[in-house]
Amino acid sequence: MEPLLDTLGRPLETLRLSITDRCNFRCVYCMPKEVFGRDHVFLERKELLSLEELARVAGVFAGLGVRTFRITGGEPLVRRNVEHLVELLDEIPGVEIALTTNGALLEQKAVALARAGLDRVTVSLDSLDDAAFRALNDADFPVQKVLDGIDAAAAAGLPVKVNAVVKRGMNDDGVVALAERFRGTGHVLRFIEYMDVGHTNGWRLDDVVPAAEIVARIGAVWPLEPVGRARPDETAARWRYADGAGEIGVIASVTEPFCGGCSRARLSAEGRLHTCLFALRGHDLRAPLRLGRSDEELAEEIRSIWTRRTDRYSELRTAETAALPKIEMSYIGG
Numbered sequence: 001m002e003p004l005l006d007t008l009g010r011p012l013e014t015l016r017l018s019i020t021d022r023c024n025f026r027c028v029y030c031m032p033k034e035v036f037g038r039d040h041v042f043l044e045r046k047e048l049l050s051l052e053e054l055a056r057v058a059g060v061f062a063g064l065g066v067r068t069f070r071i072t073g074g075e076p077l078v079r080r081n082v083e084h085l086v087e088l089l090d091e092i093p094g095v096e097i098a099l100t101t102n103g104a105l106l107e108q109k110a111v112a113l114a115r116a117g118l119d120r121v122t123v124s125l126d127s128l129d130d131a132a133f134r135a136l137n138d139a140d141f142p143v144q145k146v147l148d149g150i151d152a153a154a155a156a157g158l159p160v161k162v163n164a165v166v167k168r169g170m171n172d173d174g175v176v177a178l179a180e181r182f183r184g185t186g187h188v189l190r191f192i193e194y195m196d197v198g199h200t201n202g203w204r205l206d207d208v209v210p211a212a213e214i215v216a217r218i219g220a221v222w223p224l225e226p227v228g229r230a231r232p233d234e235t236a237a238r239w240r241y242a243d244g245a246g247e248i249g250v251i252a253s254v255t256e257p258f259c260g261g262c263s264r265a266r267l268s269a270e271g272r273l274h275t276c277l278f279a280l281r282g283h284d285l286r287a288p289l290r291l292g293r294s295d296e297e298l299a300e301e302i303r304s305i306w307t308r309r310t311d312r313y314s315e316l317r318t319a320e321t322a323a324l325p326k327i328e329m330s331y332i333g334g
Protein backbone atom coordinates (compact mmCIF):
# COMPACT_ATOMS: atom_id res chain seq x y z
CA MET A 1 0.00 0.00 0.00
CA GLU A 2 1.24 3.53 -0.86
CA PRO A 3 1.68 5.45 2.40
CA LEU A 4 -0.63 8.41 2.87
CA LEU A 5 1.63 11.48 3.11
CA ASP A 6 0.95 14.96 4.48
CA THR A 7 2.29 18.20 2.96
CA LEU A 8 5.67 17.58 4.65
CA GLY A 9 5.91 14.01 3.40
CA ARG A 10 5.04 12.44 6.76
CA PRO A 11 3.11 9.14 6.58
CA LEU A 12 0.04 8.37 8.68
CA GLU A 13 1.14 5.41 10.83
CA THR A 14 -0.16 5.73 14.38
CA LEU A 15 -3.60 6.56 15.73
CA ARG A 16 -4.00 7.60 19.35
CA LEU A 17 -7.53 6.93 20.54
CA SER A 18 -8.70 8.90 23.55
CA ILE A 19 -11.64 6.92 24.90
CA THR A 20 -12.73 9.12 27.82
CA ASP A 21 -12.07 12.60 29.15
CA ARG A 22 -12.43 11.38 32.75
CA CYS A 23 -9.63 10.38 35.07
CA ASN A 24 -9.35 8.99 38.59
CA PHE A 25 -6.27 11.19 39.25
CA ARG A 26 -6.09 14.95 39.45
CA CYS A 27 -2.41 15.37 38.62
CA VAL A 28 -1.59 18.94 39.54
CA TYR A 29 0.05 19.77 36.21
CA CYS A 30 -2.59 18.05 34.03
CA MET A 31 -6.07 18.06 35.63
CA PRO A 32 -5.79 20.50 38.55
CA LYS A 33 -8.77 20.36 40.92
CA GLU A 34 -9.33 24.11 40.55
CA VAL A 35 -10.29 23.43 36.92
CA PHE A 36 -11.49 19.82 37.04
CA GLY A 37 -13.46 20.05 40.28
CA ARG A 38 -16.82 18.58 41.26
CA ASP A 39 -18.72 20.95 38.99
CA HIS A 40 -16.59 20.31 35.91
CA VAL A 41 -18.72 19.16 33.00
CA PHE A 42 -17.30 16.07 31.34
CA LEU A 43 -18.53 14.62 28.06
CA GLU A 44 -21.83 12.80 28.28
CA ARG A 45 -22.02 9.14 27.41
CA LYS A 46 -23.87 9.76 24.14
CA GLU A 47 -21.20 12.25 23.10
CA LEU A 48 -18.47 9.59 23.36
CA LEU A 49 -17.84 7.29 20.45
CA SER A 50 -19.10 3.84 21.40
CA LEU A 51 -16.57 1.01 21.47
CA GLU A 52 -18.01 -0.23 18.18
CA GLU A 53 -17.72 3.23 16.61
CA LEU A 54 -14.13 3.51 17.83
CA ALA A 55 -13.29 0.14 16.31
CA ARG A 56 -14.95 1.05 13.03
CA VAL A 57 -13.01 4.31 12.72
CA ALA A 58 -9.84 2.44 13.68
CA GLY A 59 -10.48 -0.04 10.88
CA VAL A 60 -10.78 2.80 8.38
CA PHE A 61 -7.47 4.24 9.61
CA ALA A 62 -5.86 0.81 9.26
CA GLY A 63 -7.02 0.81 5.65
CA LEU A 64 -5.10 4.06 5.19
CA GLY A 65 -1.86 2.62 6.56
CA VAL A 66 -2.11 2.95 10.34
CA ARG A 67 -0.22 0.11 12.02
CA THR A 68 -0.32 1.12 15.70
CA PHE A 69 -3.26 2.05 17.86
CA ARG A 70 -2.61 3.61 21.24
CA ILE A 71 -5.56 3.72 23.63
CA THR A 72 -5.43 6.70 25.97
CA GLY A 73 -7.68 9.17 27.78
CA GLY A 74 -8.41 10.68 30.33
CA GLU A 75 -7.67 7.45 32.07
CA PRO A 76 -8.58 4.67 29.62
CA LEU A 77 -9.03 2.03 32.31
CA VAL A 78 -11.96 3.94 33.83
CA ARG A 79 -13.95 3.39 30.60
CA ARG A 80 -16.28 0.45 31.12
CA ASN A 81 -15.38 -2.64 29.13
CA VAL A 82 -12.16 -1.24 27.66
CA GLU A 83 -11.09 -4.89 27.23
CA HIS A 84 -13.82 -5.28 24.63
CA LEU A 85 -12.38 -2.40 22.62
CA VAL A 86 -9.03 -4.20 22.66
CA GLU A 87 -10.77 -7.34 21.38
CA LEU A 88 -12.41 -5.39 18.56
CA LEU A 89 -9.13 -3.70 17.57
CA ASP A 90 -7.39 -7.05 17.69
CA GLU A 91 -9.68 -8.26 14.90
CA ILE A 92 -8.03 -5.74 12.56
CA PRO A 93 -5.20 -7.63 10.85
CA GLY A 94 -1.59 -6.52 11.13
CA VAL A 95 -1.91 -3.87 13.84
CA GLU A 96 -0.26 -3.40 17.22
CA ILE A 97 -2.34 -2.29 20.17
CA ALA A 98 -0.78 -0.26 22.96
CA LEU A 99 -2.33 1.51 25.94
CA THR A 100 -1.23 4.39 28.16
CA THR A 101 -2.47 4.38 31.74
CA ASN A 102 -1.78 5.87 35.15
CA GLY A 103 -1.67 2.29 36.42
CA ALA A 104 -4.23 2.72 39.19
CA LEU A 105 -6.52 -0.02 37.84
CA LEU A 106 -3.85 -2.02 36.05
CA GLU A 107 -3.40 -4.69 38.71
CA GLN A 108 -7.04 -5.75 38.33
CA LYS A 109 -7.21 -5.34 34.53
CA ALA A 110 -3.84 -6.60 33.26
CA VAL A 111 -4.80 -10.22 32.63
CA ALA A 112 -8.07 -9.33 30.86
CA LEU A 113 -6.28 -6.77 28.67
CA ALA A 114 -3.55 -9.20 27.71
CA ARG A 115 -6.12 -11.90 26.93
CA ALA A 116 -8.09 -9.44 24.81
CA GLY A 117 -5.03 -8.90 22.62
CA LEU A 118 -3.23 -5.88 24.05
CA ASP A 119 0.40 -5.92 22.85
CA ARG A 120 2.06 -3.54 25.30
CA VAL A 121 1.41 -0.99 28.00
CA THR A 122 2.89 2.34 29.03
CA VAL A 123 2.46 3.39 32.64
CA SER A 124 2.78 7.03 33.64
CA LEU A 125 4.66 7.38 36.92
CA ASP A 126 6.26 10.67 37.88
CA SER A 127 7.64 9.94 41.35
CA LEU A 128 8.57 6.99 43.54
CA ASP A 129 8.32 8.95 46.73
CA ASP A 130 4.94 8.01 48.19
CA ALA A 131 4.18 11.37 49.80
CA ALA A 132 5.27 13.28 46.69
CA PHE A 133 3.29 10.93 44.41
CA ARG A 134 0.11 11.23 46.50
CA ALA A 135 0.40 15.03 46.36
CA LEU A 136 1.16 15.00 42.64
CA ASN A 137 -1.82 12.84 41.67
CA ASP A 138 -3.92 14.85 44.17
CA ALA A 139 -6.07 11.76 44.75
CA ASP A 140 -3.93 10.49 47.64
CA PHE A 141 -3.19 7.41 45.54
CA PRO A 142 -0.27 5.33 46.85
CA VAL A 143 2.70 4.70 44.59
CA GLN A 144 2.88 1.03 45.60
CA LYS A 145 -0.44 0.33 43.84
CA VAL A 146 1.00 1.62 40.56
CA LEU A 147 4.12 -0.50 41.06
CA ASP A 148 1.84 -3.50 41.68
CA GLY A 149 0.05 -2.67 38.43
CA ILE A 150 3.37 -2.67 36.56
CA ASP A 151 4.25 -6.05 38.06
CA ALA A 152 0.82 -7.44 37.15
CA ALA A 153 1.17 -6.27 33.55
CA ALA A 154 4.62 -7.86 33.26
CA ALA A 155 3.32 -11.08 34.84
CA ALA A 156 0.52 -11.09 32.24
CA GLY A 157 3.19 -11.03 29.54
CA LEU A 158 2.82 -7.39 28.53
CA PRO A 159 5.99 -5.44 27.73
CA VAL A 160 5.99 -2.36 29.98
CA LYS A 161 7.31 1.14 29.47
CA VAL A 162 7.24 3.68 32.26
CA ASN A 163 6.83 7.37 31.37
CA ALA A 164 7.78 10.14 33.78
CA VAL A 165 7.02 13.78 33.02
CA VAL A 166 9.67 15.94 34.63
CA LYS A 167 8.96 19.48 35.77
CA ARG A 168 11.61 21.52 37.52
CA GLY A 169 10.89 21.94 41.20
CA MET A 170 8.05 19.40 41.02
CA ASN A 171 9.76 16.02 40.73
CA ASP A 172 13.19 16.51 39.14
CA ASP A 173 14.85 15.55 42.44
CA GLY A 174 13.50 12.01 41.89
CA VAL A 175 14.96 11.31 38.45
CA VAL A 176 17.90 9.20 39.65
CA ALA A 177 15.66 7.20 42.02
CA LEU A 178 13.34 6.37 39.11
CA ALA A 179 16.31 5.25 37.03
CA GLU A 180 17.56 3.08 39.88
CA ARG A 181 14.15 1.47 40.40
CA PHE A 182 13.76 0.38 36.77
CA ARG A 183 17.38 -0.45 35.88
CA GLY A 184 17.73 -4.13 35.19
CA THR A 185 13.97 -4.81 35.27
CA GLY A 186 13.50 -5.02 31.50
CA HIS A 187 11.01 -2.13 31.67
CA VAL A 188 12.11 0.87 29.61
CA LEU A 189 11.90 4.11 31.57
CA ARG A 190 11.34 7.28 29.59
CA PHE A 191 11.56 10.86 30.76
CA ILE A 192 9.31 13.43 29.10
CA GLU A 193 9.91 17.16 29.01
CA TYR A 194 7.08 19.17 30.52
CA MET A 195 5.09 20.77 27.69
CA ASP A 196 2.89 23.83 27.28
CA VAL A 197 -0.28 21.85 26.74
CA GLY A 198 -3.66 21.86 28.38
CA HIS A 199 -3.98 23.61 31.63
CA THR A 200 -0.43 24.82 31.94
CA ASN A 201 -1.11 28.55 31.99
CA GLY A 202 2.04 30.24 33.09
CA TRP A 203 4.21 27.50 31.54
CA ARG A 204 7.77 28.77 31.24
CA LEU A 205 10.82 27.32 29.57
CA ASP A 206 12.46 27.35 33.02
CA ASP A 207 9.96 24.65 34.11
CA VAL A 208 11.42 22.27 31.54
CA VAL A 209 14.29 20.04 32.57
CA PRO A 210 16.08 19.51 29.25
CA ALA A 211 16.47 15.88 28.22
CA ALA A 212 20.24 16.44 27.99
CA GLU A 213 20.28 17.41 31.66
CA ILE A 214 18.40 14.25 32.62
CA VAL A 215 20.82 12.11 30.65
CA ALA A 216 23.75 13.90 32.32
CA ARG A 217 22.31 13.42 35.81
CA ILE A 218 21.69 9.71 35.35
CA GLY A 219 24.88 9.21 33.34
CA ALA A 220 26.89 10.67 36.22
CA VAL A 221 25.76 7.73 38.35
CA TRP A 222 25.58 4.95 35.73
CA PRO A 223 27.39 5.79 32.48
CA LEU A 224 25.11 5.86 29.42
CA GLU A 225 25.75 5.35 25.72
CA PRO A 226 23.48 6.67 22.94
CA VAL A 227 21.45 4.17 20.92
CA GLY A 228 20.00 5.54 17.68
CA ARG A 229 16.27 5.88 17.15
CA ALA A 230 14.75 2.58 16.01
CA ARG A 231 12.35 4.35 13.63
CA PRO A 232 12.22 7.91 12.26
CA ASP A 233 8.93 8.57 14.06
CA GLU A 234 10.16 7.32 17.44
CA THR A 235 9.56 10.03 20.01
CA ALA A 236 12.26 8.92 22.45
CA ALA A 237 16.01 9.18 22.02
CA ARG A 238 17.36 6.00 23.58
CA TRP A 239 20.36 5.58 25.88
CA ARG A 240 21.88 2.31 27.05
CA TYR A 241 23.48 1.69 30.46
CA ALA A 242 27.13 0.85 29.79
CA ASP A 243 26.93 -1.90 32.43
CA GLY A 244 24.19 -3.71 30.52
CA ALA A 245 21.32 -2.87 32.91
CA GLY A 246 18.99 -1.89 30.06
CA GLU A 247 17.90 1.36 28.45
CA ILE A 248 16.26 4.67 29.19
CA GLY A 249 14.62 7.06 26.75
CA VAL A 250 14.20 10.82 26.76
CA ILE A 251 11.40 12.60 24.95
CA ALA A 252 12.66 16.09 24.22
CA SER A 253 9.51 17.59 22.71
CA VAL A 254 10.54 21.07 23.83
CA THR A 255 14.33 21.26 23.57
CA GLU A 256 14.74 19.00 20.53
CA PRO A 257 11.37 18.84 18.78
CA PHE A 258 10.75 15.98 16.39
CA CYS A 259 7.83 17.17 14.27
CA GLY A 260 9.67 16.08 11.12
CA GLY A 261 9.08 12.43 11.99
CA CYS A 262 5.58 12.77 13.42
CA SER A 263 3.25 10.19 11.92
CA ARG A 264 0.59 10.36 14.63
CA ALA A 265 -3.07 11.26 14.35
CA ARG A 266 -5.18 11.73 17.46
CA LEU A 267 -8.87 11.00 17.90
CA SER A 268 -10.66 12.62 20.84
CA ALA A 269 -13.24 10.69 22.85
CA GLU A 270 -16.02 12.48 20.98
CA GLY A 271 -14.54 11.58 17.63
CA ARG A 272 -12.64 14.70 16.62
CA LEU A 273 -9.50 14.13 14.61
CA HIS A 274 -6.50 16.24 15.63
CA THR A 275 -3.41 16.19 13.45
CA CYS A 276 -1.14 17.62 16.16
CA LEU A 277 -1.08 17.51 19.96
CA PHE A 278 -1.24 21.29 19.79
CA ALA A 279 -4.04 21.58 17.25
CA LEU A 280 -6.79 23.31 19.18
CA ARG A 281 -9.50 22.46 16.70
CA GLY A 282 -10.20 18.96 15.49
CA HIS A 283 -12.16 17.64 12.52
CA ASP A 284 -15.45 16.01 13.46
CA LEU A 285 -15.64 12.38 12.38
CA ARG A 286 -18.56 11.49 14.66
CA ALA A 287 -21.17 13.32 12.60
CA PRO A 288 -20.33 11.53 9.32
CA LEU A 289 -20.08 8.27 11.23
CA ARG A 290 -23.53 8.72 12.77
CA LEU A 291 -25.00 9.98 9.51
CA GLY A 292 -24.32 6.56 8.06
CA ARG A 293 -21.37 7.38 5.81
CA SER A 294 -19.63 4.37 4.28
CA ASP A 295 -16.08 3.32 5.21
CA GLU A 296 -14.88 4.62 1.84
CA GLU A 297 -16.50 8.02 2.48
CA LEU A 298 -14.89 8.19 5.93
CA ALA A 299 -11.54 7.18 4.43
CA GLU A 300 -11.87 9.97 1.85
CA GLU A 301 -12.55 12.51 4.62
CA ILE A 302 -9.48 11.38 6.60
CA ARG A 303 -7.35 11.31 3.45
CA SER A 304 -8.26 14.89 2.65
CA ILE A 305 -7.46 16.00 6.23
CA TRP A 306 -4.10 14.19 6.37
CA THR A 307 -2.90 15.25 2.94
CA ARG A 308 -3.50 18.91 3.90
CA ARG A 309 -1.67 18.55 7.25
CA THR A 310 1.01 21.19 7.89
CA ASP A 311 1.32 21.10 11.73
CA ARG A 312 4.71 21.36 13.37
CA TYR A 313 3.93 23.27 16.52
CA SER A 314 6.88 22.09 18.62
CA GLU A 315 9.33 23.31 15.99
CA LEU A 316 7.64 26.70 15.90
CA ARG A 317 7.15 27.10 19.67
CA THR A 318 8.10 30.47 21.11
CA ALA A 319 7.30 32.24 24.37
CA GLU A 320 4.35 33.84 22.52
CA THR A 321 2.90 30.60 21.12
CA ALA A 322 3.34 28.97 24.53
CA ALA A 323 0.86 31.48 25.95
CA LEU A 324 -1.88 30.64 23.40
CA PRO A 325 -4.87 28.56 24.53
CA LYS A 326 -4.17 24.82 24.34
CA ILE A 327 -6.09 21.61 24.21
CA GLU A 328 -6.39 19.70 27.50
CA MET A 329 -4.18 16.62 27.80
CA SER A 330 -7.05 14.88 29.58
CA TYR A 331 -9.16 15.44 26.44
CA ILE A 332 -6.70 14.39 23.78
CA GLY A 333 -4.56 11.97 25.78
CA GLY A 334 -1.00 13.06 25.08
Ligand code: SAM
Nearest residue numbers: 030073074075100101102124165194195329334
Ligand atom coordinates in the same frame (compact mmCIF):
# COMPACT_ATOMS: atom_id res chain seq x y z
N1 SAM B 1 -4.28 8.70 32.11
C1 SAM B 1 -3.32 8.13 31.20
C2 SAM B 1 -1.93 8.27 31.76
O1 SAM B 1 -1.77 8.73 32.90
O2 SAM B 1 -0.98 7.88 31.09
C3 SAM B 1 -3.38 8.65 29.78
C4 SAM B 1 -3.62 10.13 29.54
S1 SAM B 1 -2.41 11.23 30.22
C5 SAM B 1 -3.06 12.81 29.72
C6 SAM B 1 -1.04 10.95 29.14
C7 SAM B 1 0.27 11.51 29.58
O3 SAM B 1 0.29 12.92 29.41
C8 SAM B 1 0.67 11.25 31.03
O4 SAM B 1 1.90 10.59 31.06
C9 SAM B 1 0.82 12.65 31.58
O5 SAM B 1 1.84 12.70 32.55
C10 SAM B 1 1.20 13.41 30.35
N2 SAM B 1 1.08 14.87 30.49
C11 SAM B 1 0.06 15.58 30.99
N3 SAM B 1 0.33 16.90 30.97
C12 SAM B 1 1.58 17.04 30.43
C13 SAM B 1 2.43 18.14 30.12
N4 SAM B 1 2.07 19.38 30.39
N5 SAM B 1 3.63 17.88 29.56
C14 SAM B 1 4.01 16.61 29.27
N6 SAM B 1 3.25 15.54 29.53
C15 SAM B 1 2.05 15.73 30.11
